[in-house]
Amino acid sequence: MKVTLTDREEITVVEVSGDIDSKTAPEFERNAKLATEKSLKIAIDLTDVEFMSSAGLRVLLMVYRNIKSQNGKVILVGVSEEIQDVMSTTGFINFFKIVEKVDEAIVILKQD
Numbered sequence: 001m002k003v004t005l006t007d008r009e010e011i012t013v014v015e016v017s018g019d020i021d022s023k024t025a026p027e028f029e030r031n032a033k034l035a036t037e038k039s040l041k042i043a044i045d046l047t048d049v050e051f052m053s054s055a056g057l058r059v060l061l062m063v064y065r066n067i068k069s070q071n072g073k074v075i076l077v078g079v080s081e082e083i084q085d086v087m088s089t090t091g092f093i094n095f096f097k098i099v100e101k102v103d104e105a106i107v108i109l110k111q112d
Contacts, residue, residue, distance in 0.1 A: 003031040005038070011109045012039040013102055017048035020056030029059045036063060040072025043105035047078030057092055064095045075105040 001018030012035040020028050035042050042063065046052070060076070067074045076098045079087070087093040099105050 001027065003028060005031060005035055007038065008106055009110070010039060011041045011043060011106055013043045013045060013105075015045040015048075015102075019051040020049055020059070021051065021053040022055045025053070025055035025059055028056060029062065032059055032063045033066075036066045036070075036072075040067060040070050041109040042067060042072070042074045043077055043102055043109065044074065045077040045102050045105075046080070046083065049083065050080060052083050052086070057087065057090065061092060061095070073109055075099060075108060077102050077105050 001016065001020060001024035004015040006013045006015065014031060014035045016028060018024065032044070044060070044063070063074055074096065076096045078100060079098050084093060084098065087096075097108065099108065
């Protein structure tokens with residue numbers, strides 16, 4: 001798994017590629033925490049993530065709670081159908097806005 005943080009104006013984009021499982025979730029969490037320290041507007045790009053275990057879902061929930069408590073906003077980008085199904089089953093999908101492209105997320109986050 002690889003995680004890249006990019007700043008686009010006041011928005012931090014967290015780009016993830018590879019599987020997020022119990023082995024890689026701690027690195028995902030470290031980078032996600034860095035993102036929440038940099039900005040209250042975050043786009044998490046999961047376009048290149050095919051598998052996410054419960055450990056990855058836990059990190060997403062942590063990011064959501066952290067950002068929400070500071071009146072920020074987080075948007076998920078490019079979430080696969082399989083991961084959306086799991087998020088739907090667990091109820092996590094209700095916490096997030098999901099879009100197809102990073103540029104869509106940037107436009108939405110700039111509006112707030």
